[in-house]
Amino acid sequence: MTVLIADDEERDRLWLKDLLTKNLPEHVPIQEVCDGQQAVDTAGRLKPDLVFLDIKMPHLSGIKAAEQILQKLPGTGVIILSNFSDEVYVRNLWKIVPADGAFGYVLKNASNEQVVEAARAVLSGDCWIHPGIARVIQRTQNRATSLTSAEYEALICIALGLTDSSIARRLYLTEKAVQSRLKSLYSKLAIPGRGEGQDTEFNQRCRAVFLSYRRGLINQSELEEWEGKLFETKTGGEK
Amino acid sequence: MTVLIADDEERDRLWLKDLLTKNLPEHVPIQEVCDGQQAVDTAGRLKPDLVFLDIKMPHLSGIKAAEQILQKLPGTGVIILSNFSDEVYVRNLWKIVPADGAFGYVLKNASNEQVVEAARAVLSGDCWIHPGIARVIQRTQNRATSLTSAEYEALICIALGLTDSSIARRLYLTEKAVQSRLKSLYSKLAIPGRGEGQDTEFNQRCRAVFLSYRRGLINQSELEEWEGKLFETKTGGEK
DNA sequence: GGTTTTTCTGGGGGAAACCCTAGAGGACGC
DNA sequence: GCGTCCTCTAGGGTTTCCCCCAGAAAAACC
Known part of the structure; x- marks a missing residue:
């Protein structure tokens, strides 16, 4: 089992890595990269079980990286990290996530517990969506308010x-x-x-x-x- | 000597506190608060030598908190933490900083070394401005481009x-x-x-x-x- | 196949936004 | 005191945006 972390902020990578090593059951190897393109490349080589993707990254956004990774390795668990509950991204997200795939969406102000919870859920095949963004998702699916x-x-x-x-x-x-x-x-x-x-x-x-x-x-x-x-x-x- | 940290994100507070305890010469007491109003109140009681203020905070922004703190305790060293090089803030900043005061402006993507450097500079009475916003400052002082x-x-x-x-x-x-x-x-x-x-x-x-x-x-x-x-x-x- | 929804098309009209020029008053520095 | 800059004021003109109407083409649905 392998985990990949893609984030351009060193601070966030450290925080996340630290959190995962402490809380995931076994000693899992964790790889880190700092942009979207590297994430795609490394995922291709490593075939990780779980990938954390920051949305805002140089070269290739987290969403686009997720798209490419899921295309090649549909079984991969993907967790998107975002600073805000931006509707733009949610919009694009549903298009690329396979219906039966496991993925997560967590805001960066999430508590440590929430992040661990999300990781566990996705690893066991479930989805985990940040509570604050449920409303946004609703809106993107309502005919009357969502934009064509x-x-x-x-x-x-x-x-x-x-x-x-x-x-x-x-x-x-x-x-x-x-x-x-x-x-x-x-x-x-x-x-x-x-x-x-x-x-x-x-x-x-x-x-x-x-x-x-x-x-x-x-x-x-x-x-x-x-x-x-x-x-x-x-x-x-x-x- | 005392240091005060005001930031609504627990993660950033921990990071900063950790960084300072490791790098400041002596063992300085570090207080933490999580909004602007608390920062003003606590600063009034503690009379700290150095205050870190996140710009984006509930109740009272970092800028406004800085204004009030500097009004009561002009000698305080203030370091503003910001995520972006927003011209709005720079605009307001020059109005409230006393001409001879020591203050700093660091972006949150600064390296650890830069933050420590800024802290040292401000503690010894100097100013420390993040390289990335020098350009912005220039613009705010150019007659032809700055807004009335x-x-x-x-x-x-x-x-x-x-x-x-x-x-x-x-x-x-x-x-x-x-x-x-x-x-x-x-x-x-x-x-x-x-x-x-x-x-x-x-x-x-x-x-x-x-x-x-x-x-x-x-x-x-x-x-x-x-x-x-x-x-x-x-x-x-x-x- | 047919029905719905979406999207594009058209005309004609009114209101808001923008252009030009120009003058008067106030605040500022010197 | 003087000049300079900023700001508000004014008249009168053009363009763009938004409104109403309605119908046709295209795409998506059952």
């Missing part, structure tokens, strides 16, 4: 500060289509329009960005990734 | 998603005044307007929010505080 990928794309674009027409060009849509996406986005985020409410309190566009930041639907690192994608296609050949 | 408080207020409001007229009402200004603030904000953030550039790429309002998040001019917790302030004054007596 069309709405999500639009959200990213306005968060980056693009205009409607600019978005339309980048996503190969008409301006009307963009506005239509935004309209349903606003309604799902429950932002009052011009008609509702006594007088217009909010600029829906900015309000949507604000609320999405707060709910963890978007975050800085996710946005920067998209920024790269959206601008590279255009910087090449433009009149 | 009027521009900053406007920034907060659009980041919260308010409309021009709504901002005007809350800040007791005309709508034109708000737009004037925004105009100079956009130019300081170097966001191209409708005239510049081949075609209008950006919605300036949202773009300003995006860039400000990225530069750490604003952040979630800061915004939520303002949200509270801005809405309480209006929820009372509105037609």
Whole structure:
């Protein structure tokens, strides 16, 4: 039995390693790496039973690393470590986790007991989801509040500060289509329009960005990734 | 000689305490508290030589706690611990630190050596600023790029998603005044307007929010505080 | 196959956001 | 005292965003 820890923060690695050696039944060998790509490579070689993946890592995020690892070794137990209950990640998570796989999601402010509990659960084939994030998961599965990928794309674009027409060009849509996406986005985020409410309190566009930041639907690192994608296609050949 | 540590994360407290006991010359008593208010209270009783303050703490932020502590005990050495190089905080910091005071600013991803170095420096009356934020400090002191408080207020409001007229009402200004603030904000953030550039790429309002998040001019917790302030004054007596 | 949901399309209208210019008052340093 | 900078104010114009309506195409569901 082997355990792999992937985290770019040395402090967190030490803490986790220490915790596991003290609390796991037998003396298990624990490997450490400090980015997502190394995690994938090392997992391929070691075929560990359990992998801890920090979400925020250089080169390859924890989610993407998990995707690749689970693709090659579906039986691996994966535990995602996250600082926040970001909805973006939860969103992507369900897509890559096999239905019968064992995995865990723990926030970094979890108590030591919780982490050990999660490790035990995943090792014995169960799932362990941090209590604080159950609500978030619920939301991602509710038809009325969860965003479709069309709405999500639009959200990213306005968060980056693009205009409607600019978005339309980048996503190969008409301006009307963009506005239509935004309209349903606003309604799902429950932002009052011009008609509702006594007088217009909010600029829906900015309000949507604000609320999405707060709910963890978007975050800085996710946005920067998209920024790269959206601008590279255009910087090449433009009149 | 006494040292006080204020941090809401138990893990970080342990790490820091451990680090200090091992590396400070003599056996110094180290007190721990877990929020800003406690830090102020305890500092008043203990009169410590050195105080570590995490920025993000419940009840009272590290900055505000530092302000109160330095007011009562100007000779105290203060070291701010921060996760990010947020410009918001740096902005406020210079206002409260006495010109001849000793203080430090270290990011949480600092190496153990750096933290010890900072502690030693501050204890001997020097300042220690994390290398990574020197650039940020520069920016806050450059006339051309640093924001005035009027521009900053406007920034907060659009980041919260308010409309021009709504901002005007809350800040007791005309709508034109708000737009004037925004105009100079956009130019300081170097966001191209409708005239510049081949075609209008950006919605300036949202773009300003995006860039400000990225530069750490604003952040979630800061915004939520303002949200509270801005809405309480209006929820009372509105037609 | 058919039914639902999602998404894109169109026209037309109103309000908010942004542009330009310009002047007046206040705060600051010197 | 002077100049400088910041800020608010104003009028008048353009563009973008958001609203209503509705219908058609595409995808997903049973």
